[in-house]
Amino acid sequence: MKNACPDAEHPSNSQSQPHRVGFPTPAGIKLRAFPADRIRYSNHQAANLSGTFVLYWMTAFRRLGWNFALDRAVSWAEATGKPLFILESYSLWFPWSSNRHFYFVLQGMQGKAKDLQTGPAFYLPILEHSPGDIAKLLSREVGQLVCVITDDYPLRPWQRQIRQIGESLPVRVEAVDSCGLVPLAASSRIFTRAVDFRRFWQKHFRKFLAAEPEPDSLRRLPPLQPASSSLVELLRQVAIDPERWLTQSEKLRALPWERKVFPVDLPGGTSPARKRLAQFVLNKLEEYDRRRNHPDLEGTSGLSPYLKCGFISTQEIFWEVARAENWSLDRCLQNPLGKKNFFGMGAGAEEFLDQLFTWREIGFNFAALSDRYDQFESLPGWAIQTLKEHARDKRSYTYTLSDLEQAATHDPVWNAAQTELVTTGTIHNYLRMLWGKKILEWTSSPEEALAFMIELNNRFALDAEDPNSYSGIFWILGRYDRPWGPERPVFGKVRFMSTEAARQKLKMKSYLDRFSPQRARDLHPMGDP
Structure with missing residues (x-):
């Protein structure tokens, strides 16, 4: 069911994959109804x-x-x-x-x-x-x-x-x-815009929810x-x-890791995931839409690593939010237009569920239908063209992969985001976008920028090697976005983001202090297993 063509909304050729029709169930065996x-x-x-x-x-x-x-x-x-x-x-x-x-x-x-x-x-x-x-x-x-x-x-x-x-x-x-609310097989279309995918799942929401x-x-x-x-x-x-493995660290160190990255304090498993969800719903959900972009306010859910590792499901998260909002199905819009006010919940809950269902699951749609989900050629045609046209533009700064890994750039905001990633296995949602945009700006080509982003993200992030994290990386380069003006050096028509603008509009003073690279090195020599 995979599509090999970039920028396609309807797959035109498929490869050999597991089938939807299997050997008949043996006579006398009555399986429960299943989607x-x-x-x-x-x-x-x-x-x-x-x-x-x-x-x-x-x-x-x-x-x-x-x-x-x-x-x-x-x-x-x-x-x-x-x-x-x-x-x-x-x-x-x-x-x-x-x-x-x-x-x-x-x-x-x-x-x-x-x-x-x-x-x-x-x-x-x-x-x-x-x-x-x-x-x-x-x-x-x-x-x-x-x-x-x-x-x-x-x-x-x-x-x-x-x-x-x-x-x-x-x-x-x-x-x-x-994987989520929307079955991977729900559509043969690769959605190239979030609004179209949002409209699609909203149209079929009742059916998807009923088959949970x-x-x-x-x-x-x-x-x-x-x-x-x-x-x-x-x-x-x-x-x-x-x-035994958790208490005997030499067992971990003895494994033949190609990349040695020290474990972090975030507890894994379903119980910690549910605890984090309950705390988020109780303390942060109501103001999620207003606080989530500000690093100092710590307004995000922190559930991304738990979703990636399958410790918790989107359906369980949805019902916890729905209970907190005293929600019922009749509050949903009858004729959804792809907007965020679909559920009839508070603004914080609506924004959070849009992140959960639209922005998380659109990546699963792409990965299920395209073998090139992690390749430069999968970008929209306009993005490939403009990035190639500006590939030789002069860069104000250029950094090696080692420079970036060590958070050794001139930009304290970027260094803090990279340090958070290396030392905690997570990175603030908004700063993750800025992190990627700066890598594009500071590397010798868009292809090198992509390779560096994938390496750093997949090496250090606990939510890495996931369709959602690939969506975030490729959004940096134009996936799910549109051409922007004015055309800029290096970026061309790809959306530009600046550290200066982020510092002006976001609360991050405490964040920059907490994730000072030198402070982090005192705690963890980077790369120490």
Whole structure:
């Protein structure tokens, strides 16, 4: 379902991908009703009803509730009367894996291990060292698998995993989409403007909301009975103990990281995500629209890393906001025009939900339909043309990747934003845009600027390697934007942003002090694992 053509609104050619039509469900097996546009079949194999376990391979949606993939696996376990085995993996071979990212995920694994210690499903966390390792491992005991359910996440490494498992196992493999409100298959159109995508999801909102995941589908399963099998024993031999890994830092340092980035203090997992959501809704939601752009006011939700790692879902976030607003469905606009006042909520809630549904999910739409979501050629034609026309313009300053990584520029605002990214794994939403615009201004070409932004963002940010973060990076260069005037050096018709304007209109004095590069170096030598 991928589109290879840049700047296209309707895909014109597709590549070999998992299919929407799979092998018929065996006679006598009654699965619960499930939204068909959330399922793709990675092969045309039948379910193995003589198998011992239904396996859910968790790779992206790292949560035990509000998860379509988990719901589907529970449905298969119910229908076949077989126990559910949840295998959660972290892939060391992914391009941007690091001890920072793994430590964050590991804390979530620790939480799930505790939650399922006496729960209705088997659970084991595992490391995948090389592509195809888990597929090879499961193929050794494939006769014990009824079927495999896995996460359908649109970026390249996850799609590779889906193909590998489908090609390797002679048993039914389903990839299930729990990325957001809008199913990845909801449209074959690549939306190039936010207003068009906003209008689209608003038009279909009632349908999307009605087909939501269950808050706790695991409760439908009976108590787990002790089981001993060659599959269980095989997986236990290679499983990791999250608690031991979190307390023995030498284990993290010993892994073959290509990029060594120290872990940060932000706690990973669903419980911390829910705590942060509750605090945001209680203390910040009402004034979100007025405070979110000011670094000193700390008015953002801070949920981006938790959404990226799948610790919390958009649907759960929506309903927490809706409850706080005493909202009901009849308050929605009947004839939406792509505007932000769709829900009939307060201005803060409307702005926040627009960020959650429009600006987050438009990136999933692009990544699901274009293989070139992370390539310069995927920019709109006007942006490519104007950037190339100005590629040789004189730069007032030029910096190397090392200069930028070390926050060693002449600009204290940019240095503070980079320092926040390096030391905390996050970066303030508004300053992230300015951060990218300055990289474009200070590098030798737009292609180099893109490469530097991807490297710095994906290396240090906890919400990196995500369709939403790619949207932010490519917005810097013109994606989802329009030509602007007057035409400027380096930028051409691409939107310009200046540090001077930001300092004039934003409250950031405390922020600049807190993220002084020298102060940060005293706390963490940059790059120290």
